Amino acid sequence: MIGLAVIFGFGCLALALLLNLWRLLRGPTIGDRIAALDTMVINAIAAIVLFGIWQGDDLYFEAAMLLAMVGFVGTVAYCKFVLRGDIVE
């Protein structure tokens, strides 16, 4: 039963990533692209967690944690660059 739920989850996440990719390519403004990238990172974290459940291995949460941190720093860096023209002032 968990196997079926995981397969359903992977399907939903794949569809969600495709929708995010559409928004990333379409735009129209740079804020949309930053939001789409941020959402893609969150969906990738969800996919890693789901893969960890599927494999029954809790090693994957280190990767999810790292991706959460790097994704947040990346979003902030993009926004700061667009707002100020510089990342670290």
Added chain:
Amino acid sequence: MMADISLSEIAVSALIVIGSAFALIGSWGLVRLPTLMERLHGPTKATTLGLGCMLIGSVLFFQLQRGIWSSHELLITMFLFITAPISANLIAKVHLHRLRTAAGEEDGPAGVPPPPPQGGDWATYEEPQAGPARTG
């Protein structure tokens, strides 16, 4: 037939299904809604809630099925719940500045955000205040 499915399995499966459905709804909102201010609602609320659901399902799975108590998921949940509003705030700031520099480019149903009620302007438009003098 259904009796050999334990309650923990049902709970974990339900949390996984609900979480992934919320992630999908958030991305659908990102595609469907008309302007960036509205589009931000989908990823910041629905997707974060979906991931939180999935992480709770993962905690339950490792606790009930494997007998491992893993608290990494709670760390990820806390980190995401702290950082999601901050990144949404920064993206909204990018949108506000873009609206002011490229006037009249994008007017959705909500339109341009009104000025704050106390007069003045949004803080992100104001001049940076003088901080303490930097040394070195």
